[in-house]
Amino acid sequence: MNPVAALNNYLMVGAVLFALGVIGFLSRRNLIIMFLSAEMMLQGVALNMVAFARYRGNVQGQAFVLFMLTVAACEAAIALSLFMVLYRHRHTLDVSVWQELREADQDPIVDDEPLPPLEPEEPLPHLTPAGREPEHAPS
């Protein structure tokens, strides 16, 4: 694999991660998943940086990724605390409940398509409290 081809491959993977992050950020409505998608976009960019650092044979790209990491950590801290505040107000992590900043006379966007009923989840196994005889499978 010659260096140009290697660079090309890594840049492509970075681009794919970035684009998937964009789609996730645009379509998913859970604040946390949106945030994770944004982080994935950052990862795509970081991959580009690292690939270029390798290609050029120095560490400038890596140093930059380190700063990106720092900023991402700060961002995560602030974002999480903001999520907490938002959650306290509306008791949901759905981003669509925050749409007050629309035109004054415009109707809010409401999901009117009914959801199919959830399939019942399998009951989780649990231990019998101490001092009681466990249930036995009928033998």
Add this chain to the structure above:
Amino acid sequence: MVAGQTTTVSGPPGFLPVLLPIGLGLVGVYYLLPKPKGYPLWAGVVCSAAAIISAGALLVRYDVLTPEVLLFLTFSALAIISGGLLITLRNPVRAALSFALVILSTCGLFLLQAAPFLTAATIIVYAGAIIVTFLFVIMLAQQEGLSDADRRSREPMLSAVAGFVLLAALLYVLVLNYDTRRLDQILAEIRLAQQKETVAEIEKVLGDEIEDGFSKKLETISIAPEGSDRPLPLMERINTNDFMFDLEWMRAKAMGVAEMKKVLGELAARIERIRNMQGQLQPAKERPLSSFSGRPANQQASSGAGRKESIDTVALLGRSLVTDYLFSVELAGVLLLVAVVGAIVIAGRQEGMP
């Protein structure tokens, strides 16, 4: 492609190799995104898998399947698949876990790119700290399980189109600028010719009429020099004041096979150099980097084949951070402190709560 083979490649790469995986991926992701009336799971999975495989076949370039290439393929496939899972899984906890998988696989890619320190740092910061905190928040907020919002997407069609259009543009530019196949082919021909022992054999490999045929091939290929998007014929980029290929070749033919091989060697070196610089943007001439940070990118000698580099860039990175980026490091520390204080203040605010 295996070295030595002389498969003919003609014309610039088309849009088709990009379009096929993009189209498949678009359909697959659209199918998989959460919707009230979903599509069957298998359709989305099949489309996405087809997209990943076709992309791997059409776009990824390697000569020999070395362990490095294998690792790259594995890690990137893992990263892309878990990225897709992150945006399509309905359960946020699972999405967060797949994000951890994305991080781990990109860390593998980092390691392949000689960035061990970043690998460690990213795993610690993301997988170790951020993901765990997120899981805490999810657990705290969504104790009742899957919420309605997680089962719907906002404009799934439009956002998938937007994302993949973006991706298509990026990939097409990459394919266009880093296409080295024709140069690789010429290099292979020259290397093959170098192994021959007589003039006739050499001429047979390179082309029947050496003066016209081979030189014309060099003329017809156009490569944009770095920092420009106006392509120049390869011949013009090979020739310099002290090496005019046509003249050298005439001279060498008169002097014998050994001299011809020498000229071919020089030609191969030059073409390889041009290939390795392809698609490169020229960095600023004056870059104030100290010698602690390694060779600056604007020194051309730094990039090229045959460079032997230690995987141990940790020391280099450390020196770079405390010399050239010292102020930025301090600033990053302050930023972290401010973020911590801010997070506490924001999250801890209790007054006026409903």
Add this chain to the structure above:
Amino acid sequence: MADYLWLIPCLPLLASIVIAFAGPRWLRGQSHWPCLLAVAAACFLSMLVAGEIISQEQGDATLKTYYSWVQSGKLDVGMTLRADALSAIMLVTVTFVGTLIAIYSAGYMHGDPGYPRFFACVALFIFCMTGLVMADNFVLLYAGWEGVGVCSYLLIGFWFQRPSAAAAARKAFLVNRIGDFGFMLGILLLWSQFGFRLDYQSVFDRADTLAGTSTLTAICLLLFCGAVGKSAQFPLHVWLADAMEGPSPVSALIHAATMVTAGVYMVARCMPLYQLAPDALLAVAGIGAFTAMLAALIALTQTDLKRVLAYSTMSQLGYMFLALGSAAHPTITYAAVLAAIFHLFTHAFFKALLFLAAGSVMHAMGDVIDMRRFSGLRRLLPTTHWTFLMGALALSGFPLWSGFWSKDEILGVALEASKKGVFPTYYMIFFMAGVITAALTAFYTFRAYFLTFWGEERIPPEAGEHAHESPPIMTVPLVILAVLAAGIGLVAQPLTGWFGDLLAKTPGLHEHPHHANIIVMLGSSLFAIAGIALAYWMYVKEPKTADELADSVPGLYDASRNKFYLDEAYYNGIVRPAHATSVVCRIFDLYILDGLIDLLAHGARWLGQLFRPIQNGLVQFYALAMVLGLGVFLISLVWALGG
């Protein structure tokens, strides 16, 4: 001398600021003190300047640059003050008359609610006027020029509650704007033609390069345009008579003695330019002579004492321009400037005196100034009567009084120009006009005098029971001015000749020996005495003759009384068409332009309605729009770069 030069304009400015801020609250009735002290100090310093210049062997201009005011591209204007003989004469005139008038005003304006405002404006005026005459470049001159215009506006409209005063102030300002616009164009043309320099010395040094060209004529005519406005010459003379709405001291100071002479000063200052443009000089002389005659004819029939004086001011200013315009030959340039400036000098005293005396009459008559409503005041107001008589004699050019000497110089110069100049016929006509005007001047001056002070004693009811002579604070300046009006002409020029010697020290003005023309002297004296005698006969001996004469030629009489219908002509010829145009424009604006704008606005609103749903408050939707836009942009970029 250079050390205290800046004090001359700055002391009045300081006084003005002090009065403006401290006057209404603390100084009140004492507001005249800062103004009085500052102007008196400026007068003292001006006299020092004049004294130093007289004692100099060679007359040099003292230049003092305080700072660089504008430095932008090719424009370089310094705050430079200049003191030379011409400036010194003007300074002494302005500050001396200003001091006396400030003293007089303290009595005249006593008890007026706007007392501090009046003195603040007067001090500001003195600042601007001294700045104007001490300026060393055309921009500073223009600044002073506009400054005195503003002060004139403020003081004409001093009693702004009276609609007539407000209208008069507006009229003065607007008419002056016309002239000032030409003046500014002149300065700009001059700036572009003389190597982008604006200081006098550089401009005058380069004047030769344009000698005789139409460009120079254009510059001179444009500059003269400003003088026409400021000095109330035909056709921009209409503001001065209305300016009499202001308080009498203002009429005396600004609209007789000083500001209106700024145009004369400017033309005299630019004489090195005018000298090289004979066509422009002819225009100056022609307009001067025509205005002198026109104003004198109008003054014949006016019944308002102050208006008679206002028209006589125009007439006398016309004389000065006639003198300046007669500088058509290098050998008479000096005589011409001397005549004009000397007349300016004497006129400042006797016309200020006349206005102040008229103010004194007004003061006694309860602000009635119509001569038909009072008469025979000579016993009631003895000091006013005597001082007015002195002024009237000086104005009418009675032998040995100051006006006689200066007017005589002017007529002599005009006659000289008709012999030596380029356009002998024209100058001969101007000379004749000047001589006839001299007789008319004597007649209308004494008409006013006899109507006011002779005949049976009549007092209008507004004066009340106790019409009385003005207090000493007003009569003392009157007496001082009367003495000067009577004697200064004789003392300054024919006896000692110091005025001519001083003026000759102006850089760029070369003394040429000239002789008083005895024949002209005798002739003009005869005309003056004849005019006085006629006035005596018509208004004292046979009071009915005047009315009979008026009835016999009703057309002429009415024309003169109505100022030859010039105001009406301006109204019908300029104001009305302008008004009609504005109505048309208004309709166009209301229905067509506004309609277009409304259409645009409706279009924008419609578009807004169309795109409104996008603004739905969902963050993700906005992000989606951004990414879609980015995608389109990227694809077009790839396309454009040869994808």
